[in-house]
Every structure is written in structure tokens, then in C-alpha cells.
Amino acid sequence: MYLGIDLGTSGVKALLMDEVQRIVGSATESLTVQRPASGWSEQDPDAWIAAADRAVSRIAREHGLSRLRGIGLSGQMHGAVTLDADDRVLRPAILWNDTRAHAEAAALDADPVMRRLSGNIVFPGFTAPKLVWMAEHEPDLHARVARVLLPKDFLRLWLTGEHVSEMSDASGTAWLDVARRDWSDDLLAASGMRRDQMPALVEGSERSGMLRDALAREWGVEGPVTVAGGAGDNAATAIGAGTVSGGQGFVSLGTSGVLFAATDRFLPAPETAVHAFCHAAPGMWHHMGVMLQAAAAIEWLAGITGTPAATLTADLGPQSAPGPEIFLPYLSGERTPHNDAQVRGLFAGLGAGSDRAAMTRAVLDGVAFALADNLHALRQAGAGPDALLALGGGARSDYWLRSIANALDLPVLLPEGGDFGAAFGAARLGLMADTGAGTEICTTPAIASEIAPDPALVPAYSEGLARFRALYPAARS
Known part of the structure; x- marks a missing residue:
């Protein structure tokens, strides 16, 4: 055991x-x-x-x-x-x-x-x-x-x-x-x-x-x-998800948000604010784009509205283009790509018709847009996964995963039911240390579904990303 x-x-x-x-x-x-x-x-x-x-x-x-x-x-x-x-x-x-x-x-x-x-x-x-x-x-x-x-x-x-x-x-x-x-x-x-x-x-x-x-x-x-x-x-999550070879990657929607890409070489690019770290697997490194607020942002909104986060996301209905409401999820500063501890979050584009559902969509899309910034930074650093395995508590929201696929214009893969997170990866490392096994035991999970970008919505998400990026100087000042 x-x-x-x-x-x-x-x-x-x-x-x-x-x-x-x-x-x-x-x-x-x-x-x-x-x-x-x-x-x-x-x-x-x-x-x-x-x-x-x-x-x-x-x-x-x-x-x-x-x-x-x-x-x-x-x-x-x-x-x-x-x-x-x-x-x-x-x-x-x-x-x-x-x-x-x-x-x-x-x-x-x-x-x-x-x-x-x-x-x-x-x-x-x-x-x-x-x-x-x-x-x-x-x-x-x-x-x-x-x-x-x-x-x-x-x-x-x-x-x-x-x-x-x-x-x-x-x-x-x-x-x-x-x-x-x-x-x-x-x-x-x-x-x-x-x-x-x-x-x-x-x-x-x-x-x-x-x-x-x-x-x-x-x-x-x-x-x-x-x-x-x-x-x-x-x-550890990468070990649990089998992300141990160059070109593999995942998006983690936990308290923070992470885009992770395994590499077989050390490729530092500090100017991008991408983390270039050693992997837990010997002879491997990885790139990470890290944002400080992901699921924490929707939990923040849940606390403000007095509504459970699961209820907020369940009330959204079918996938739609981003509305006029834009949310910057910089509630406690940001790492990738800004390296800005002083910036704070904001809502923009609120109108008399902006209701709870519109604000929820803005928060989910805002995190997706921030992840798109992270993907751009990863590509500048030399890492570019072709698809992303979705992990973490936020991956239970189909709406959010579709928003991410559209904002990043990248397929998102949802694993079959199971636990492939950090605790599972840690247990795998315990097995490796005890038996001398290598990364061959770090198999990838079976994929339950693939969420492809929606060609009808990607242009609208691209326009929303441009509006999102234009707001950073205002938030910074």
C-alpha cells in the first residue's frame, strides 16, 4: 500500500x-x-x-x-x-x-x-x-x-x-x-x-x-x-495525471489557476513571468503559467452574493458569447504574465441589466481570459501544448471548460471519473521511491470527453480577450 x-x-x-x-x-x-x-x-x-x-x-x-x-x-x-x-x-x-x-x-x-x-x-x-x-x-x-x-x-x-x-x-x-x-x-x-x-x-x-x-x-x-x-x-499533479513527457500539459482550476507544460530541457524565460522549474521526475523540467485566483474568484463572488458557487454556475444556461461585463480576477495581485503584486481586480461594463448570472459569467470568462494570457506567455517561453487536460474542482463546471476552450482556442480534455490530483501523484512517488520504478508507471487517465473550441464563439471570445487586456492599465493605475 x-x-x-x-x-x-x-x-x-x-x-x-x-x-x-x-x-x-x-x-x-x-x-x-x-x-x-x-x-x-x-x-x-x-x-x-x-x-x-x-x-x-x-x-x-x-x-x-x-x-x-x-x-x-x-x-x-x-x-x-x-x-x-x-x-x-x-x-x-x-x-x-x-x-x-x-x-x-x-x-x-x-x-x-x-x-x-x-x-x-x-x-x-x-x-x-x-x-x-x-x-x-x-x-x-x-x-x-x-x-x-x-x-x-x-x-x-x-x-x-x-x-x-x-x-x-x-x-x-x-x-x-x-x-x-x-x-x-x-x-x-x-x-x-x-x-x-x-x-x-x-x-x-x-x-x-x-x-x-x-x-x-x-x-x-x-x-x-x-x-x-x-x-x-x-x-505532483503532473505525476498523477501522467504529464511527464515534453508537449504534455494540463490546466488546473483550484484555488489558483495553473497552465502546466512538461519539458525535457531547462528553458528559462523570466521575461515572460512563466515559471521554469524542475519536474518531480529526474531529468525533466516544466513550465508553469500561474494566476493567483481561479476557483477562489468564483468562491469570492459566492460569498458576496450569499449563493453557493455550484448554484451560481448551474444558473448560467447554455454557452454564450461574453457579455459586456468584464472581470479582472486580480483580487490579490497576479503572477503570469504581469508579475504585479499591487494590481487588484475589477468589474467593468456593468449596466442596469447586469444581474447575478451576468456577473458569474464575467468571473468565469475573466479567469479564462487570464489563462489565455498564460498560454501566450508559455508559447513565448517555448512550451505549447496542443490540448489541455482539465483538473481541479473547477473542472466540474462544463460552462467554465467551454469558456476556457473558446478563450484559448484549444481543446480541453476531461478525464474519466477518478482522482488524478496531487495526492495521487504523491502516492505514485511513494511507490517509485519504494520499488525503484520510473515514470513508466505514470500513465495518463482515460479521456471521458473532449471539449473543442466552438467556431461560432471563438471570434467573440477573441474580441472579449482584447477588451480584457485593455483593462489592465486601468486596474494597475
């Missing part, structure tokens, strides 16, 4: 699969985010451990873990977990969608060594500027930092007692030489950090340690359990 543990922003999911990759069961425990100031986003790392323990314990009760042989980890990227010399947490973790360090990020990004070695813009959400912010605003705490871990790697410390990370997650710190797949002393020094403050590095499919005896006894495990390096959430 193999266990995948995915540490998300809104919850921890544990998924159990057997030796032939059949899903046996899963359990999810919720998490909350604290926002003590505008642009801040924090979580208590101990809450992650408590939630993971509850989720795994529930699987142990319901399905049994006596035959568990491997565990893989995936998680939200970029978060800064700062530990003292005794591995005590110094402050709440600063998360991926926290923009407080935008000035520090800009200062780091102005140093040519950063883009040259990391291959990426230093985004405000990355880990390095968070530590510079701490040095400037919390110097006493910063002076006590003995180790910095990424969120899923804090779970690994609990599971194994080891300080270890892996290549895909480390790519988003601005401390990794992504081409060489190793920490860079020059990048670390640029933000006042040292190599001894970093965890050891392994590939995502390699062993990072063994499950501690105390947890094995608690969960009823009878033999040794290998803990894999794992992956950042999107690379």
Missing part, C-alpha cells in the same frame, strides 16, 4: 492506493488561513501536522495501514517555515499568496544573478524575499533561524525526523540553481542566507527518509515505510 499526503491551502488530503495504483480510500481535513494585515497570508505549521495526523488516522481506522510500504508528499509551494536550532517553529508560516515582501522581491530581482541562476523572476510569493522581509521587520526572529523548510517538508520532518526537500518545490524558493538542480551559494548570499540553513535535496522519486517508529505504531504499520522526496503541488 502507498499513501499520498497533499498539504493544500484549504486542507490536507491523504489518499491510499494499492500496488496496482487502485485508489483504496481518502480522507481530507480542513485548514484555515489567517490574514492579520492586508496582503498577508499565514498558517500555523502545527495545524498542518494535526490535520495530517487526523486524515491518516482516519484511513488507518477505515482501511488499515499494516501493509503500508511508501509515503509521498505534495504541498503548497513557496511557504516559509522558519525553525530554530531545536526545530521549534519561530513564527506562523508565510504562504505562497502572501504579498508583503513585494519590495524585497523587486530588490532581489534587480540583481542579475537571480534570474541568471534561478531562471525565474523573484516573485513576491517566493521564499527568499520572505526571509529578507523577516530580516528587515523581525530581526530578532530572523537571527534565530537555523533552518527554513517548505510546507510539505515540515510534514516530512514530523514523519521522518529529516530535513529534506526535493527539486520541484525548491525551484520556487529563488535559492535553487534550477539547471544544476542544487542550492546556489550565490543566490543564498544575495538574500542573506547560508547553505547550512537549507534542507538536503533529493529527486521527487527518491527516498528522503523512513517513517518514524512512533508513527508506525500509532497507525498500525507492520514494516518499514519509505518516504519519497515528493513534489510541489503542481508537479
Whole structure:
């Protein structure tokens, strides 16, 4: 048996699969985010451990873990977990969608060594500027930092007692030489950090340690359990979806929105604001266009209107051309293609006849238009998938997938029922670390349907995209 543990922003999911990759069961425990100031986003790392323990314990009760042989980890990227010399947490973790360090990020990004070695813009959400912010605003705490871990790697410390990370997650710190797949002393020094403050590095499919005896006894495990390096959430999703070869890609409609394309070479293009990261598969890299609000945008509208998101989308009726209402989904800034932590969202084109359905359509189309911007950036960076597998909670909306197909003028593939997300990918990495298997086990899911662009609507979506793009300067100012 193999266990995948995915540490998300809104919850921890544990998924159990057997030796032939059949899903046996899963359990999810919720998490909350604290926002003590505008642009801040924090979580208590101990809450992650408590939630993971509850989720795994529930699987142990319901399905049994006596035959568990491997565990893989995936998680939200970029978060800064700062530990003292005794591995005590110094402050709440600063998360991926926290923009407080935008000035520090800009200062780091102005140093040519950063883009040259990391291959990426230093985004405000990355880990390095968070530590510079701490040095400037919390110097006493910063002076006590003995180790910095990424969120899923804090779970690994609990599971194994080891300080270890892996290549895909480390790519988003601005401390990794992504081409060489190793920490860079020059990048670390640029933000006042040292190599001894970093965890050891392994590939995502390699062993990072063994499950501690105390947890094995608690969960009823009878033999040794290998803990894999794992992956950042999107690379883990790619392992789960079988996106491990050049030219393959997916669109993920979770809290954030991601366009992911696997590559067999490191092709940095920081000027496009595309992320060029190591893949969880050895010898592979990937490109990502990342927007900070996808399903989160429709959940925001649901909260404003007091209507469940599923009800909002169910009320839309048949697919139609974009209306006069345009929504920019920059509620907490944006990454690709703008790298703009200060921009905020807006509605435009509202009239007396703009009702709840029109605003819902505008939000869904706005995310689709932002994804079209991401696709353009990916193509500029040298990646261009011919079709996109649709994943994430937002993929349950047929209207939204049709909007994306029309806005991107690209087929969208809907997999057959099943779980192909980050927790499943993490479990696959656990299997690979335990058995030595390679990416040949990362098969792609069967396709239930293909949503092709509608020739009658693509021109209208192209015109809507032009109006969407014209609004960015107004939002920026």
C-alpha cells in the first residue's frame, strides 16, 4: 500500500492506493488561513501536522495501514517555515499568496544573478524575499533561524525526523540553481542566507527518509515505510495525471489557476513571468503559467452574493458569447504574465441589466481570459501544448471548460471519473521511491470527453480577450 499526503491551502488530503495504483480510500481535513494585515497570508505549521495526523488516522481506522510500504508528499509551494536550532517553529508560516515582501522581491530581482541562476523572476510569493522581509521587520526572529523548510517538508520532518526537500518545490524558493538542480551559494548570499540553513535535496522519486517508529505504531504499520522526496503541488499533479513527457500539459482550476507544460530541457524565460522549474521526475523540467485566483474568484463572488458557487454556475444556461461585463480576477495581485503584486481586480461594463448570472459569467470568462494570457506567455517561453487536460474542482463546471476552450482556442480534455490530483501523484512517488520504478508507471487517465473550441464563439471570445487586456492599465493605475 502507498499513501499520498497533499498539504493544500484549504486542507490536507491523504489518499491510499494499492500496488496496482487502485485508489483504496481518502480522507481530507480542513485548514484555515489567517490574514492579520492586508496582503498577508499565514498558517500555523502545527495545524498542518494535526490535520495530517487526523486524515491518516482516519484511513488507518477505515482501511488499515499494516501493509503500508511508501509515503509521498505534495504541498503548497513557496511557504516559509522558519525553525530554530531545536526545530521549534519561530513564527506562523508565510504562504505562497502572501504579498508583503513585494519590495524585497523587486530588490532581489534587480540583481542579475537571480534570474541568471534561478531562471525565474523573484516573485513576491517566493521564499527568499520572505526571509529578507523577516530580516528587515523581525530581526530578532530572523537571527534565530537555523533552518527554513517548505510546507510539505515540515510534514516530512514530523514523519521522518529529516530535513529534506526535493527539486520541484525548491525551484520556487529563488535559492535553487534550477539547471544544476542544487542550492546556489550565490543566490543564498544575495538574500542573506547560508547553505547550512537549507534542507538536503533529493529527486521527487527518491527516498528522503523512513517513517518514524512512533508513527508506525500509532497507525498500525507492520514494516518499514519509505518516504519519497515528493513534489510541489503542481508537479505532483503532473505525476498523477501522467504529464511527464515534453508537449504534455494540463490546466488546473483550484484555488489558483495553473497552465502546466512538461519539458525535457531547462528553458528559462523570466521575461515572460512563466515559471521554469524542475519536474518531480529526474531529468525533466516544466513550465508553469500561474494566476493567483481561479476557483477562489468564483468562491469570492459566492460569498458576496450569499449563493453557493455550484448554484451560481448551474444558473448560467447554455454557452454564450461574453457579455459586456468584464472581470479582472486580480483580487490579490497576479503572477503570469504581469508579475504585479499591487494590481487588484475589477468589474467593468456593468449596466442596469447586469444581474447575478451576468456577473458569474464575467468571473468565469475573466479567469479564462487570464489563462489565455498564460498560454501566450508559455508559447513565448517555448512550451505549447496542443490540448489541455482539465483538473481541479473547477473542472466540474462544463460552462467554465467551454469558456476556457473558446478563450484559448484549444481543446480541453476531461478525464474519466477518478482522482488524478496531487495526492495521487504523491502516492505514485511513494511507490517509485519504494520499488525503484520510473515514470513508466505514470500513465495518463482515460479521456471521458473532449471539449473543442466552438467556431461560432471563438471570434467573440477573441474580441472579449482584447477588451480584457485593455483593462489592465486601468486596474494597475
